Amino acid sequence: MNTAAGRLVRTELTLMTRELLTVIFVFVFPVVTMLIIGGSFGTRPSAAFDGVDPAHWYVASYLTVVIAATGLIMMPVHLASYRERGVLRRFAAAGFPRWSFALAQLVTGLVAIAAGSAILLVVAAPVYGLPPMHQMARVGAAFALGAVAFVAIGVLLGTVLPSARAAQAVGMILFFPSFLLGSGGPPPHVMGSALRGIAGYLPLTRVTDAVRAPWLGTGTATGSLIVVAVLAVAAAALAVRRSAL
C-alpha cells in the first residue's frame, strides 16, 4: 500500500480521527441522542412505533444518523476546506492520480460510517439490547447503498460550496431537519400530515425506512431500497467526476 493512492487513503483516514467536528458529529452525537431518545418512550411495543419496542425502533433507526452526519457535515466541511485552502491543487501538482482523492474520500466516509455505527451498536447492546435482524441481506444492502449515497452527496456538497464555513452552515441546515424528520426524531405516525409529507421526500427518510423495516420485520421497504440505490449510483457518478484531481 505504498502507492500514491494508498498513502493518500491512509493519510485521510488518520486525519479523520483528528477532526473534532467528525469525532463529535459522527461518533458522539448519534450515541448520546440515541441514549436519550431511545429511553424516552419505554420498552413496551407501541402502535406509534409499528408495534415494536420503541427503544429497538430507535436503535434500528440511528445507524442512519451516523450516515447523515458523515454525508451532510463531515464530508462537505472537509472537502470545502481542502478546496478553499488549495490542498487539492497541491495534491494534483504532486502527481497523485486523478481518481485517488475520490477513492480516499469514499473510503474515509465509509470507514467513518462503519466505525460510528459499530460504536452505536456497542453502546446500545447493553442498554437497550439489539433487536433481532429479520432480513439481514436487505438491511446490509440498504445500509451500504445509503452510506455510498450520503458519502457521495457529501463530496458533491463539498465541491459546490465555496468555503468550509459555508459547508458547515449548509450542512447543519440539511442535517438537523433530516435527523428530526427522517431518522432520530418522532415516529412518522405521530407527525402531522404536512410534516409526514415533507419527511417522505427526504433522502434520509428513505434510507432509514430501507434499513429499519427489514431489520424489525415490519416490512420490506422495497420502494425505499430502489430509491436509495438510484440515489447512490447517481450521486456516486457525479461525485467521482467532481472530485477528480
Add this chain to the structure above:
Amino acid sequence: MSEPNVVTVRGLRKRYGDRTVVDGVDLDVAAGEIVGLIGANGAGKTTTVECIQGLRRPDAGLLRVLGLDPAAEPERLRTMIGSQLQSSALPDRLRVGEAVRLFSGRDGADLLEQFGLAARRRHAFASLSGGERQRLFLVLALVNRPRLVILDELTQGLDPAARRSVWAAVDQLRTDGTSVLLVTHELDEAERLCDRVVAMRAGRVLESGSPAELVDRHARATTITFTRLPGPGLTDTGLTALLELPGVTEVGQLGGRVLISGDRTAIAHVGAALAQAGPVPPDLSVRIPSLEDALLDLLERDARADTPHRELTGVLR
C-alpha cells in the same frame, strides 16, 4: 552535443472566457539553469507555469517539459517535477513527517535535516511558522529528487530572515545541478537567485536575459553623488574634467552637491580622480540601478501607450 532544454515553450496561449491571459509566450529552461519569470500581478506568470505543470490545458502552443507534453501526460509529468504552488496549503492536522511520507513514500530525514525541520517532524502543519511552512513546501518539492523544480512566489509573506534561509536553499539547488523555474514579482529575489530572467506583461514576454544584462539594457545610469568640501579638494576645473573620464556621461551640481551619471566603469574612474584631488568627500555615495529599476523603466516604456505610470508601478511594487 548540448543537453536538450528541460522546458521548451513556443507560442503558448491561454484564455479565460474572453480574456487572454497568456498571449504567445516563448520560454526555455536549460538543464541546471535557474530561470526567473517576473512581472506584475496578472502578467500571466502563474498561468504559464500551470500549463507547464499540466494543471491547465493551453489553448495553443507547443510545450515540452522533460521530453513530455504536459497536456497529454500530466500525471506522469507531475511525478517528475517538484512543485511549490502559490496560495496552497496542507491539511492543518497533517504532521511534518507525515507530509513527507505522503508525498514520497519515504521519511526524507536528510532533507528535513538540511532545511532545519528535523525537530518539527511531529508538529502539525497548522503550528508551523510562515518560514517553516515554505521550507516544508521546498522539502516536498525536492523529496522525489526531481530534475525540474517550479517555485511560485516562494517567499511571499516571509520575514527577511526566513527569506534568506529559503534563498540559501535555492542556492543549494544550483549547486546540485537542479533546474529551477522561479515565478516571482519580488525583483530583488530574481536578481539574487536567477541565472536568467524572463519579464512578462499582459500575457506577453517583454524581455529576457541575465539580471545584469537587463539592468545594462534598460536601467537608467549609475549615479555618484558627494558634497564639495571647502578648502583643498576638487577644483572647478577638476570638476569639469570629470566629464572627460571613461564611462561618465553627465556632471551637474544641485545646491552644494555634485551629481555624476554614467555606466558602472565610471565608479572606478571618478573614485580615483577624487582620491587624487585631495580628501575624499565623506558623504560620497554610489547608486547602481537594480533589476527593479530596469524592469520599472522597461515596463513604463512599454505601458506608456495604454497604462498610467502610477498604476503600473504601484502594482509592481
